[in-house]
Amino acid sequence: MDADATHAAHKTAAEAFTAVLTAAKVPHAFIGGFAVNMLGHHRYTGDVDVEVDAADIISLRASLVAADPRFVLVQNRLVFLPAGPSEGGNEGAVPIETLPIGEIGLPRVLHVMELKDCKLSFLFVSSFSTSMNGHCSLHSQVFN
Numbered sequence: 001m002d003a004d005a006t007h008a009a010h011k012t013a014a015e016a017f018t019a020v021l022t023a024a025k026v027p028h029a030f031i032g033g034f035a036v037n038m039l040g041h042h043r044y045t046g047d048v049d050v051e052v053d054a055a056d057i058i059s060l061r062a063s064l065v066a067a068d069p070r071f072v073l074v075q076n077r078l079v080f081l082p083a084g085p086s087e088g089g090n091e092g093a094v095p096i097e098t099l100p101i102g103e104i105g106l107p108r109v110l111h112v113m114e115l116k117d118c119k120l121s122f123l124f125v126s127s128f129s130t131s132m133n134g135h136c137s138l139h140s141q142v143f144n
Contacts, residue, residue: 001092003044010034010048013080013094014120017050020067026060027053029121031099038120047095048080057098071096 001009014030021028030038033045054060061078064071070084080094 005092007037009080009082009092009094010045011038011120012082013096014038014048014050016068016070016080017048017064017096018120020064020071021052023067024063032097047097049097049099051099051101053101054098055100057100060098 014034018028028050030048030050032047032049033043034048036043037045052060058076061071061073061076064078065073069086070081072079072081072085078096078098079090080096081090082092082094
């Protein structure tokens with residue numbers, strides 16, 4: 001899959017993830033290579049990393065699988081299949097790394113950016129502030 005198709009698959013996965021978690025009122029923010037790419041920079045990544053406010057990641061993954069059939073568990077890892085499981089094959093499969101807030105050094109207070117042209121939230125990094133001026137809104141969310 002070429003870079004544009006990979007980026008499109010990652011964005012579709014993130015949008016589906018956000019739809020389910022927003023409906024369930026679970027705060028989250030995308031981080032890592034996917035976030036960097038969405039903010040206009042280029043970094044290869046094979047997955048979508050997302051920090052979530054959920055103590056029970058296993059239950060969170062199960063709720064995603066129940067809510068949208070494009071989410072599946074493969075060896076206890078959450079994977080998004082853009083074409084859905086009924087189409088067969090794993091073409092364009094997107095692994096989604098769900099990381100609980102505050103774990104492995106992740107912050108408990110997040111500054112979150114939301115891009116004006118999409119409904120995804122990203123962890124705010126101050127070095128992006130000047131290049132993103134006017135293209136996003138910034139707010140803080142406290143996850144406990």
